[in-house]
Amino acid sequence: MSITDSVYAVVVTFNRVDLLKRTLKFLEAQTKPLDKIIIVNNASTDATHGFLKEYCTSDLYAVYHLGENLGGAGGFSYGMRQAVIDTPDWIWIMDDDAFAAPDCLFKLLTANTKAEVRIPIQIDDTGRRYGLYADNGGLREQAIQASGLQKACSFTFVGPLFSRRLVEKIGLPRADFFIGADDLEYAARIRGKGFEVVAIIDATISHMYGQGPQPFSRWGRKSLRTPIPAWKAYYSTRNGLAVDLIYSSGFEKFILAIRHVVKSVRAMPGEIFYEPEGFKKAKYRIMGLIDGILGRFGKRVIPNRILSRK
Known part of the structure; x- marks a missing residue:
């Protein structure tokens, strides 16, 4: 593993232009600079199209405006397909409401592991840490408060880092799922092929967990x-x-x-x-x-x- 490895980020967005702006600022602030940021605009009807046209003018960005909303599953499948074409070493994916700590990518890349799937720990608006799941789908709360590396069984599409080799071997997320459990299916497929999934506990990404009770x-x-x-x-x-x-x-x-x-x-x-x-x-x-x-x-x-x- 080398800090000089090339990394493409894939961000899927739909009608959340204000959150997207924050997500991109956090990606631009990574201490390990990204080689490309691919944005998949899932046929947004708000100000997203105009913002992207005005903002994403440098070679750092590649923007794809879809003709219809393909859901999160279709968006990630499309964006990762575009990333693989350029053969980066790694592909880093997330939604438009994920705000990676400045050293998140650096810690994912430099962790002492050969795992080809590396996931950060998520932090919600209350400071709660989550995103590390046990076999039964429950949170491994004690492990998540520790540091270092933890083996993981499953993950969400909020900041996982995939090697290009893995994506080429197991394929893309299932676009026909549209939304929901596409990440669970991808994790199951990865496990079935014998790839190791490791959570880097010190790598964090803030994420809006959703409406609580x-x-x-x-x-x-x-x-x-x-x-x-x-x-x-x-x-x-x-x-x-x-x-x-x-x-x-x-x-x-x-x-x-x-x-x-x-x-x-x-x-x-x-x-x-x-x-x-x-x-x-x-x-x-x-x-x-x-x-x-x-x-x-x-x-x-x-x-x-x-x-x-x-």
């Missing part, structure tokens, strides 16, 4: 819930089930499918009772289960509209 009340009853839009429930249900089915075999597939069905059914009563989109979310979860089992992928549900079911 919110109080909901109805008919005198209260509940703390972390709601997601109904359309996103479709993708989280479909893709999460699909990953388990793809990377299991035999009777285990049946058991995992049943677990996903039970999990969704248990979630529905609370969502229907408390959340404004509860009935719609239940419908989308059922659709997600059916499509996950049948292996129907692509952008099948978008906000406020269902695409063709054929």
